[in-house]
Amino acid sequence: MNIVTIIKESLYAVQYDKDKIYESEFEKVIDSWQDAIFLEEFFELHKDDLYSGFWGDISIEDAILRTREEAIKLEEKIIDIAEIGKTDRFQTLSTLFQPLYNNPTKTEPFEKNKVKGHHQPSWLRIYALRIDQNCFLITGGAIKLTPNMNERDHLLQELEKLKMVKNYICDEDNFDDADFFEMI
Numbered sequence: 359m360n361i362v363t364i365i366k367e368s369l370y371a372v373q374y375d376k377d378k379i380y381e382s383e384f385e386k387v388i389d390s391w392q393d394a395i396f397l398e399e400f401f402e403l404h405k406d407d408l409y410s411g412f413w414g415d416i417s418i419e420d421a422i423l424r425t426r427e428e429a430i431k432l433e434e435k436i437i438d439i440a441e442i443g444k445t446d447r448f449q450t451l452s453t454l455f456q457p458l459y460n461n462p463t464k465t466e467p468f469e470k471n472k473v474k475g476h477h478q479p480s481w482l483r484i485y486a487l488r489i490d491q492n493c494f495l496i497t498g499g500a501i502k503l504t505p506n507m508n509e510r511d512h513l514l515q516e517l518e519k520l521k522m523v524k525n526y527i528c529d530e531d532n533f534d535d536a537d538f539f540e541m542i
Contacts, residue, residue, distance in 0.1 A: 359526055361495065361542045368440035368451065370489075370542065371496040372523055383519075387484060387499030391429035397422040400501060404510070407503035413481070425501065428475040428482055436473065436484070443492030450492035458485070458520070468528055470520045485516050487524055489538050497523045 360373040362382040371382035380386035390396045401408055401418045408421055416424075436454065443450035458470035468487045471494065475482035483502050486494040497519045500512055507513040527538060 359523070361527075363542065364496075365437065365440045367539075368444060368492050369436065369494060369496070372498075372519075374519075382496070383498045384484070384496045387496075388429055388433045391425050391482065391499075391501075394422055394426070397425055404501075404503055407510075410503070412479075413503070424477065425482065428477050428480065432473070432475045432482055432484070435476065440492065440494075447491070451494050452488065452491045455486060455488065455494055468524050470524070483516075485520055487520065487527070495523065495527070495538075 362371050362373050364371055371384040373382050401421050439451055439454050455471040455473045458472050471486050471488050473484050474480040481501050481503050484499040486496045498516045500516050
C-alpha cells in the first residue's frame with residue numbers, strides 16, 4: 359500500500375498494491391464514474407436498488423449521465439476546497455467531508471469520513487480518513503443506492519478499506535497527524 363499526494367498538505371489517497379493501473383484510489387473512483395461501460399454494468403447489476411422508488415423514475419441511461427456529470431463536479435469541488443483550505447480556515451475539507459456515521463459524539467483521530475455528490479440526494483460517495491481539519495486520506499469510493507452500507511458487497515469492501523488503511527497508518531498507540539506527515 360502506498361500513500362499518494364494529490365495536493366500537498368491537504369489531500370492524499372491510497373494506492374493499493376494490487377491495483378497499479380491507477381495512481382490512486384481517487385483517480386480510480388473518478389475514472390470509473392466516467393466509464394459508461396462500467397456504469398452500465400453497475401446499474402444493470404443493481405437495477406432493483408436503482409428502481410426502488412427512492413431515486414424516482416430514473417432510467418439506467420439517465421443514471422449514467424447523472425453519475426458522469428456529478429463525478430466531475432465532485433472532483434472539482436474536493437480539489438478546490440483542498441486548495442482553499444490551506445489559507446481559509448472557514449472553508450476546509452472538514453466542511454465538505456462528514457463523519458461516516460451520523461451523530462458522532464466527538465472527533466476521533468483518523469475518523470472515517472465521506473463526501474457526497476452535489477445532487478441531493480446523491481448516490482456518489484468518496485470515503486476518507488480525517489488527518490486534520492484540511493487534510494484527508496482517500497481510501498476509496500462507491501455508488502451507494504441503499505440506505506445502509508452493510509447491505510451490498512461493494513459497500514462492505516469500502517468499509518473494509520477504511521478499516522485496513524486506518525490500521526495501516528495507526529499501527530502504534532500514540533500515532534497522530536504529525537506522525538502521518540513523517541510517514542509520507
